Amino acid sequence: VFLFYQPLIPAGVLALSEEESKHAVKVLRLTEGSEIEIADGHGHFYGARITHADPKKCAFSIHTTSFSKRRDYRIHIAVAPTKNIDRTEWFVEKAVEFGIDEITFVECKKSERRVVNLDRFEKLIVSALKQSRQPWLPVVNPITPFPRILATKATERYISYVDHTNPLQLKAAAPLRSDYLVLIGPEGDFAEEELAAAIQAGFQKVALGPSRLRTETAALAACMTLNLVNQ
Amino acid sequence: VFLFYQPLIPAGVLALSEEESKHAVKVLRLTEGSEIEIADGHGHFYGARITHADPKKCAFSIHTTSFSKRRDYRIHIAVAPTKNIDRTEWFVEKAVEFGIDEITFVECKKSERRVVNLDRFEKLIVSALKQSRQPWLPVVNPITPFPRILATKATERYISYVDHTNPLQLKAAAPLRSDYLVLIGPEGDFAEEELAAAIQAGFQKVALGPSRLRTETAALAACMTLNLVNQ
Numbered sequence: 001v002f003l004f005y006q007p008l009i010p011a012g013v014l015a016l017s018e019e020e021s022k023h024a025v026k027v028l029r030l031t032e033g034s035e036i037e038i039a040d041g042h043g044h045f046y047g048a049r050i051t052h053a054d055p056k057k058c059a060f061s062i063h064t065t066s067f068s069k070r071r072d073y074r075i076h077i078a079v080a081p082t083k084n085i086d087r088t089e090w091f092v093e094k095a096v097e098f099g100i101d102e103i104t105f106v107e108c109k110k111s112e113r114r115v116v117n118l119d120r121f122e123k124l125i126v127s128a129l130k131q132s133r134q135p136w137l138p139v140v141n142p143i144t145p146f147p148r149i150l151a152t153k154a155t156e157r158y159i160s161y162v163d164h165t166n167p168l169q170l171k172a173a174a175p176l177r178s179d180y181l182v183l184i185g186p187e188g189d190f191a192e193e194e195l196a197a198a199i200q201a202g203f204q205k206v207a208l209g210p211s212r213l214r215t216e217t218a219a220l221a222a223c224m225t226l227n228l229v230n231q
Numbered sequence: 232v233f234l235f236y237q238p239l240i241p242a243g244v245l246a247l248s249e250e251e252s253k254h255a256v257k258v259l260r261l262t263e264g265s266e267i268e269i270a271d272g273h274g275h276f277y278g279a280r281i282t283h284a285d286p287k288k289c290a291f292s293i294h295t296t297s298f299s300k301r302r303d304y305r306i307h308i309a310v311a312p313t314k315n316i317d318r319t320e321w322f323v324e325k326a327v328e329f330g331i332d333e334i335t336f337v338e339c340k341k342s343e344r345r346v347v348n349l350d351r352f353e354k355l356i357v358s359a360l361k362q363s364r365q366p367w368l369p370v371v372n373p374i375t376p377f378p379r380i381l382a383t384k385a386t387e388r389y390i391s392y393v394d395h396t397n398p399l400q401l402k403a404a405a406p407l408r409s410d411y412l413v414l415i416g417p418e419g420d421f422a423e424e425e426l427a428a429a430i431q432a433g434f435q436k437v438a439l440g441p442s443r444l445r446t447e448t449a450a451l452a453a454c455m456t457l458n459l460v461n462q
Contacts, residue, residue, distance in 0.1 A: 090321060094448055094451070097443075097448050098440065098444075098448070099440075099442055131443075132443050133443050171462055210330075212362075217329070224459075228455075228456060231400055231402055
């Protein structure tokens with residue numbers, strides 16, 4: 001059974017978006033009566049049947065509903081996008097597979113990239129959500145200046161920074177079942193004054209293991225570590 | 232200081248390979264007397280100085296040596312290469328960054344790819360080793376038929392297989408400081424008879440978290456989980 005993404009079903013939307021309609025009717029050649037499955041990105045999976053195979057607005061009726069609550073912990077990763085954007089796209093795809101709640105792109109002093117195409121990331125996230133059957137759609141936020149990130153709320157706030165006076169591992173620092181925000185710097189790392197400002201704002205400095213990791217690998221390591229701690 | 236890779240230095244090799252020589256002399260324009268750093272992939276990092284800037288055989292002398300022992304655990308991942316080889320390359324690069332000891336490509340009943348370019352993976356591993364300053368070069372093995380993998384030795388042997396009767400998580404199953412082998416199946420997963428044969432051969436069936444993961448994501452999750460357990 002093919003899986004489609006359509007938000008706002010609980011609010012009465014009973015047709016697929018133009019893009020998903022085209023995919024269903026033109027590409028997959030589904031017809032009236034075809035069984036489909038729909039994720040709404042807000043905890044629901046619906047068993048549905050096509051009632052009108054319109055390639056622009058494919059209507060359906062729902063015959064089963066299942067609902068998954070949000071997990072009892074929350075992961076927000078704020079990461080400087082990489083110069084080669086493919087690397088950041090990989091991080092986002094994998095993070096959705098493992099489970100992530102919010103991604104913010106952050107602009108740092110030494111950032112090698114200061115613009116991202118948010119539409120592209122939103123599409124990538126929907127595609128990864130369908131692929132890995134995640135019930136909840138992660139939020140993705142546009143480029144945010146570093147000082148604004150420091151004002152972002154979370155119960156546990158960390159900044160990933162590797163130096164030789166930094167033995168605290170995220171794995172050891174993170175309490176169970178909490179609400180986490182982790183900052184990951186650009187290729188050239190955070191500036192000293194950014195680190196100082198984060199610590200001043202109450203962020204804890206953590207390491208992500210003994211290896212030197214690339215930006216996107218560090219971001220994924222933080223996401224995986226928090227998921228594993230809570231497994 | 233630029234880092235180069237040159238194996239067999241303890242055996243008396245005191246010149247860079249043709250490829251690294253070209254990179255040092257032609258691309259970076261290093262000359263006699265330039266300070267360089269060399270990793271041998273067998274635990275050593277050398278501080279060295281160029282003595283003859285030959286673009287085909289760049290000679291050096293060593294003035295400092297440091298040595299890192301192998302870690303006290305060992306990770307071997309045997310994975311079916313993905314149809315889109317980029318995905319497997321991504322896994323290999325990230326696994327080297329996190330720390331891995333051996334990678335074997337395995338041919339399964341439902342494999343979507345039955346050939347890999349081993350040279351390409353060897354180059355990728357050297358590049359990731361330099362990037363992440365790993366002291367030990369991981370071993371990479373060519374495509375191996377599934378039954379041969381079952382005869383591969385390791386203290387702890389696991390097969391990743393997700394079904395609803397499979398609550399044992401790798402994180403919970405893995406004892407500390409051991410020698411691990413984890414089998415990861417192709418896009419269409421292992422065949423029932425492969426799973427049965429692995430269990431017959433003494434492999435434990437494990438899950439890698441609650442999400443449905445792609446082949447290369449599962450392989451990386453296994454590597455990362457075993458590293459985290461031992462951190």
